Amino acid sequence: MHELVERLLKGDKRAAAFDFFNSWAGIKHGDRSLGIGLIHSRPATRKAFDLAMRRHHLSVLNINKNNIVQVCSRLAQMKLDVIGGNSLAISWIAMIAKHNGIKIRPKKAVISTQHMLPSRQLLEDAFGCPVFNRYGSFEVGGAIAQNCPGSDKLHVNTELCILEIVDEEGNFCAPGQRGRVVVTDLNNWVMPFIRYDTEDGATAGEPCPCRRTFPVIEHLEPRLAQYIKTPSGNKIASGTLGYLLFIANDYMSYFVKCQAIQTSLNEVTFNFVPLQPVTQGLLSRLSADLRLLLGGEINVEINVVDDIPAAPSGKLEIIKSELEPRAIG
Numbered sequence: 459m460h461e462l463v464e465r466l467l468k469g470d471k472r473a474a475a476f477d478f479f480n481s482w483a484g485i486k487h488g489d490r491s492l493g494i495g496l497i498h499s500r501p502a503t504r505k506a507f508d509l510a511m512r513r514h515h516l517s518v519l520n521i522n523k524n525n526i527v528q529v530c531s532r533l534a535q536m537k538l539d540v541i542g543g544n545s546l547a548i549s550w551i552a553m554i555a556k557h558n559g560i561k562i563r564p565k566k567a568v569i570s571t572q573h574m575l576p577s578r579q580l581l582e583d584a585f586g587c588p589v590f591n592r593y594g595s596f597e598v599g600g601a602i603a604q605n606c607p608g609s610d611k612l613h614v615n616t617e618l619c620i621l622e623i624v625d626e627e628g629n630f631c632a633p634g635q636r637g638r639v640v641v642t643d644l645n646n647w648v649m650p651f652i653r654y655d656t657e658d659g660a661t662a663g664e665p666c667p668c669r670r671t672f673p674v675i676e677h678l679e680p681r682l683a684q685y686i687k688t689p690s691g692n693k694i695a696s697g698t699l700g701y702l703l704f705i706a707n708d709y710m711s712y713f714v715k716c717q718a719i720q721t722s723l724n725e726v727t728f729n730f731v732p733l734q735p736v737t738q739g740l741l742s743r744l745s746a747d748l749r750l751l752l753g754g755e756i757n758v759e760i761n762v763v764d765d766i767p768a769a770p771s772g773k774l775e776i777i778k779s780e781l782e783p784r785a786i787g
């Protein structure tokens with residue numbers, strides 16, 4: 459029997475958390491789904507389970523400028539109920555499909571995880587279905603929070619963990635106040651995580667009009683560690699950079715992959731793998747947008763590259779910092 463099914467039967471709350479949030483989108487076991495991720499290969503045991511559960515998997519690392527349009531066309535022909543996975547990868551596919559007039563139409567929902575770009579409306583326009591942003595944690599495991607239908611507010615699953623948003627001194631943040639997320643895992647009896655600092659930034663929220671009584675996160679900025687630090691002390695998070703590139707602008711239709719590397723406090727190298735022939739106009743526009751985002755304090759060098767390797771974790775990082783940890787703090 460597959461591990462996930464065993465865990466559900468044993469009452470594992472982490473496994474149940476996925477089902478719980480899936481139910482808000484009307485998703486059931488056996489729905490035809492596509493998972494878009496940043497991992498190259500799936501273990502053989504997962505492939506067999508995926509087949510039985512009508513799950514498909516697509517790695518963004520296997521997509522390049524030569525096959526992206528064909529990949530989108532193939533997705534448009536698939537009868538899917540759900541598309542889920544990395545928010546940047548999903549946003550990229552949405553932009554390419556929209557740019558080429560390709561209609562990818564999952565019947566039930568899109569579940570977007572990880573970078574949590576504020577792209578719900580854009581994705582709903584592109585895929586023609588409800589979009590849910592889901593917040594998870596590798597350390598805690600499971601789905602910690604998700605927005606309810608039609609809202610951007612994230613509801614915390616209090617059966618899984620205690621989630622607190624605290625300020626620099628560790629005090630609770632009031633609604634509207636920005637702090638960082640600390641979690642206490644309620645289901646790990648082997649390695650206790652008590653008030654574990656996730657390094658994710660968040661703004662506490664007022665209760666949601668949907669009347670779900672779970673605590674509310676108004677806005678989330680995952681991984682404060684993934685940011686560019688400016689000489690004046692500002693922090694540009696990966697979500698903010700992603701928003702500039704792919705939501706506020708249309709760079710997603712020009713890039714296959716991209717990465718900003720902070721090499722010193724006032725130097726950033728921006729590498730991208732082009733999807734189309736690179737023009738001087740594109741480079742000038744990109745340079746101006748990045749300088750504006752970084753407050754004019756950082757020199758930006760733009761390079762067109764053949765590929766951007768994934769991090770040792772297997773993930774593609776949109777921001778990589780080479781600053782000493784002390785300089786980041």
Ligand SMILES: [Zn+2]
Nearest residue numbers: 606609666668
């Ligand atoms: Zn709600």
